[in-house]
Amino acid sequence: MYTLLQNSQQSADVAIPKLHAHVMLTLMNVQEGIKKFGEKGNKALLKELSQLHQQEALLPVHKENMSHDEKKKALRYLMFLKEKRDRSIKARGCADGWSQQDYTTKSETS
Numbered sequence: 673m674y675t676l677l678q679n680s681q682q683s684a685d686v687a688i689p690k691l692h693a694h695v696m697l698t699l700m701n702v703q704e705g706i707k708k709f710g711e712k713g714n715k716a717l718l719k720e721l722s723q724l725h726q727q728e729a730l731l732p733v734h735k736e737n738m739s740h741d742e743k744k745k746a747l748r749y750l751m752f753l754k755e756k757r758d759r760s761i762k763a764r765g766c767a768d769g770w771s772q773q774d775y776t777t778k779s780e781t782s
Contacts, residue, residue: 698754699764705753712761713753720751720763747771 705713724730735743748768756762 699752700754702751702753705761705763709753709755709761713763716753716761716763717751720765724765745771745775 700708702713702717706717709716730749738746748771749765750768751763751765754762754764
């Protein structure tokens, strides 16, 4: 049984299968991961970002070249670090689509 915070004032006890809990509860944000894993964490982050660049999944744009509306609609990119079972470090990234709900329908984002 784990306690998950739903917001800053509510919490709920939730039963999470052990396999899922292992994945969910061992991810660290970049700052924590670098502090814990040091250079191995940096290399994992570089590997993840290099892969995104090589696959042209994300294209860089200078914020000076973006309109106010484009900046407002830009999604944050969240990065996490995880130590795998074989002791290697894996970086994972995902777009934070929460802000899209203001201007996009659910069917457009799925």
